[in-house]
Amino acid sequence: MSLDKEDLLRAYRMMKTIREFEERAHTEIMNGQIAGFTHLYTGQEANAVGICEHLSDEDAIISTHRGHGHCIAKGADVPGMMKELWGSSEGLCKGKGGSMHVADVDKGILGANGIVAGGPPISVGAALAAKIRKNGKVAISFSGDGSVNQGTCFEAMNLAVVLEVPAVFVIENNYYSEHTNISYAVGCDDLKARTEAFGFPVFEADGADFFSVYEAAGKAIEHARSGKGPAGVFAETGRFHGHFVGDPQYYRAEGELEDLRENSDCLKNFRARMAETGEISAEELDAVDAEVMAVIEQSVVDAKAAARPTPEQVTADVYINYGAAS
Amino acid sequence: MSLDKEDLLRAYRMMKTIREFEERAHTEIMNGQIAGFTHLYTGQEANAVGICEHLSDEDAIISTHRGHGHCIAKGADVPGMMKELWGSSEGLCKGKGGSMHVADVDKGILGANGIVAGGPPISVGAALAAKIRKNGKVAISFSGDGSVNQGTCFEAMNLAVVLEVPAVFVIENNYYSEHTNISYAVGCDDLKARTEAFGFPVFEADGADFFSVYEAAGKAIEHARSGKGPAGVFAETGRFHGHFVGDPQYYRAEGELEDLRENSDCLKNFRARMAETGEISAEELDAVDAEVMAVIEQSVVDAKAAARPTPEQVTADVYINYGAAS
Amino acid sequence: MAEKTMRDAINEALHQAMAADDSVFVIGEDVAGCNGAPGETGTVGGVFGVTSGLYQAFGPDRCIDTPISESAIVGAASGAALMGMRPVAEIMFADFIGVCMDQIVNQMGKFRYMFGGKSRCPAVIRFAAGGGFSAAGQHSQSMYQVMTSFPGLKVVIPSNAYDAKGLMLQAIQDDDPVLFFEPKVLYQEACEVPDEMYTIPFGEASFLREGDDCTVVAFGQMVPKAAQAIDALEAEGISCDLIDPRTSSPLDTNAILESVEATGRLVVVDEAPPRCGLTADIAALAADKAFSSLKGPIKQVCAPHSPTPFSPELEASYIPDSSKIIAAIKGTMA
Amino acid sequence: MAEKTMRDAINEALHQAMAADDSVFVIGEDVAGCNGAPGETGTVGGVFGVTSGLYQAFGPDRCIDTPISESAIVGAASGAALMGMRPVAEIMFADFIGVCMDQIVNQMGKFRYMFGGKSRCPAVIRFAAGGGFSAAGQHSQSMYQVMTSFPGLKVVIPSNAYDAKGLMLQAIQDDDPVLFFEPKVLYQEACEVPDEMYTIPFGEASFLREGDDCTVVAFGQMVPKAAQAIDALEAEGISCDLIDPRTSSPLDTNAILESVEATGRLVVVDEAPPRCGLTADIAALAADKAFSSLKGPIKQVCAPHSPTPFSPELEASYIPDSSKIIAAIKGTMA
């Protein structure tokens, strides 16, 4: 699990890409360019990247309403995603899905998901396929601190243990489900312990620190890959924006957002670590930043110019084959 | 919580009534007299009675598919229940509900329930009503070792903790959900611990021993009544019949049923305890038995003679008032 | 009397009902808001703002936030209702019926029947319903057509602020379980709404236009679009009845049939996909009971048989508009 | 060729499909049975016996017992299907859709559309459906009419053993998600069923009677009752087409419309309650597309708007019988 320079650069580039994708999406939504409901992942990038750096295209992930980061980290095409947010027929989902349904099954991305805790049961199925085929693959589901209270999430955890499938349940605790704090919505005092009580090990991580998530994820994924059944990752993290774009965030403490951006920024933390270890220079990271900014800028230019869907596309792709009738 | 002789006699009579109700139902089902799906509670009587002896009509219970025992223990009219099994319009539910939907809301019986884990969410609502009204009442839901894996059950437990309502979750572990053993269906090793991880105390009981259940239930119900939020009771028990009447019970070990009837019979245990303490004589208990047998016999005679529903009753009682239209 | 939006009208109904009857309470995700958080509790009032101010007015025991556990929310409402309370639960988006259908359909909706008529469950469950927000496949469904098929439930779909207030007050005082679907694109639409309390009975359609040539029945957000279509056709000398049933269960079948008997033609409009929906339900009613009056084919205007697409253009052609309604009205005369 | 019951026919289809394709597996509660128990694992084969012998033939990796967690079961099937497997999940009673509807309707049924056509989810979900067992309100619903309204799902309702086998083999090889509703009163009904594998395409109705006076469309357990009604009417000189669509989604609209154009009359029969069901769906289809051929009102025969009652007498009058179908056929001629 040692990370060489290439790995480190790739991880940093991923996190930066997610950050800039989200910040730009935020701007464009405020500009009225992007329709629908959009939930930004800014601030949580280390979680997605720390997990997905362990995965190949044959491993599966299933995400949440806050899905951009997970999808990018798992290899979704960034320009295609931007076009999807724009609702273009050239988008990753041909403009049918939008922010909440970004997906690319060929890359093992079983989709963002608009239903809270819609994903965990499906991840058990993907993990079951891996178990039956004995191919050493894993399936990851992402949940938030609010999502874990949905019945489907509990069912999935228990079923994964019963079937001993290589499913990894990642819980990103950003302390809020919409406007409600975890201290209210999760009745017990210790969510990690409640999760472990289902019968699998849960590895803790600092979600603002790529290296911490990477390490915890490594243990959980190794556990699952080696046939020992499901595992979990529990990461404390923070989102830098509101629940959705436009959220007035009345639930925050004064100074909370500033503090998060100041002290819990995975990009800053990564740079500090590199400065400490000397593995990558600031200039090299600056160069990555510049490249990422260019990619995002170009993806917006392309998204704006991309083809718009036409009415006859409404009824395409409901089925693979609906027969002669109807 | 001390039980005087009257209490003891009532508890014994209740258990015996449930036993004989179920044994007679079994006979009559085998005779083809009772239609539908029926799940018998024989062997688990001490659980229902040990809980319900703490309750008044203003406390609520909500039961399961295996509901006869809970309903009788909470005061449902036995002849009315027998008529209900017969599908008579004089039945407790006018023949509309049958075995799986026996109910009497005026007695705080919110119904048997054909949906596994349909009850726990509803019990949270009943408990919430008590909390809002500050009337010191409680709401009990019964679950089996299989039912606890249903998402709705988890949601209810967490919500009860969040809202700090006087709900008591009773788990009767009879080791089987249909044909599947708890060691398979509950992924973790310790179901009681998994339940406690939701954030409320769970009191253990020997479900073959009325006194053990009564004591554990007393603690749980007192906890809830006194405003400390939900609590649980976890009882190990055994059913003497199959999952449903007609079940070939391939899942049993050889001698298992004989052993249960021999060593885990709450009626036998109760009698043994009385013989030990001398609180009630064998003759007095025999007299109760005889009375119970007579009640059950008469209830069957009455059920056979009871009025049959007529077609126009099909559409009655769907609504209280469906307006002039349709 | 003042102009009020549908959101404010429903909010006012909730305030008034809670003030009048202390067995009424609201429960749902963020209906108060900010619970457990550093910020001030109660400052959200539901993601669409429909429950705003209730926490401040009635406190934490009567404006109750919950975890994301829709089955438990519905159960909490129905269980409290069985014990004599009059809860109004919010399930944010109607699509989320998927995760709590059993509690709605098999529990709440069937108690009374299964219990032989010996219970009452006066719970109201509110939903934001329908398309128009580019919210894609899982946040745009109307769902009321599906719920209409389940006996034991009453189903309400207001199309304007005035009706919304009166129907909500009726829903709360109704002794049966009521599902209340609020077309979310109409939240900001305003009309004159009396300040005092009033109820609109269930099963009584409202007549929004009167005409001779065709009966148009429309639900929810399709009502204003149907009105637009009918007004446009006036110039061509075509006049139509416009009926908004307001509740799909119970349904004011008499009003519909009487109109069809007079006009001889029928168009039914809803935003849901076509299969087993309300447009078919009402078309079939007329094809039986008003057959001898019919002068032309009964037309249904609805979404195609596909999930709701995200892209604004796609959604615009997915949800029926007045041009499709006009074509259908003409289609009954072809 | 031998007589086989519907249960055995479906069981045979499962055996053959699993032998032919090792991506096929079954999953559900007690589909093997006795897991973790002292007794012998695999001795149940589903509570209706439909999966019997699969555990013995294909082992624990392909005949998989689960806890009582229907949402997780459907998710396990759909997730595996997205990864290229062909699962057949059992959800015991169709009524239990209540606890797993989101996974069926909002997840499995919408993946392909929401993902822009870039996924396939060849999962089959089986259900025992309908009334006739005195199983009361929560174990007697047909539910297929409700599922028909959701785009993205295919819905199959066999009415005899022969169709059941061919439709199940088609369902398993189909690349879209399929809901397979087995009318539970028909499990023991037998007819000639070939031993070899064969498929029946979706969207192709079967014609069971041919006649001139009326078209009768019936689903599931209503098909034999409709045949009985039609046969009884022969004596009165009335002859009818009897159409069993076999799949409600896709629906063989051509077959229905052609027949109605020929007979000029239509009766639609289903055991579900009347509102927003398949009887209305098909009646409305004809009231639009075959209007000019219609000689009389379109009649629907279905259950009343109430939950299913327990009592055998009540259930007998709840579920449509041939006398009601006869009355309806005559009603189209009145």
Ligand SMILES: Cc1ncc(C[n+]2csc(CCOP(=O)(O)OP(=O)(O)O)c2C)c(N)n1
């Ligand atoms: C079944 C369902 N209920 C409610 C919602 C509305 N909703 C969307 S996101 C969200 C909060 C999720 O909180 P959490 O799981 O902590 O994720 P986060 O937003 O913090 O990433 C809610 C309530 C939904 N989409 N689906």
Ligand SMILES: Cc1ncc(C[n+]2csc(CCOP(=O)(O)OP(=O)(O)O)c2C)c(N)n1
């Ligand atoms: C939602 C749902 N799934 C499945 C069933 C079928 N079913 C009825 S009882 C039962 C087993 C319940 O086991 P447990 O909770 O242990 O209760 P017990 O039967 O042992 O009393 C099952 C699977 C059901 N009724 N409802």
Ligand SMILES: [Mg+2]
């Ligand atoms: Mg969160």
Ligand SMILES: [Mg+2]
């Ligand atoms: Mg059990």
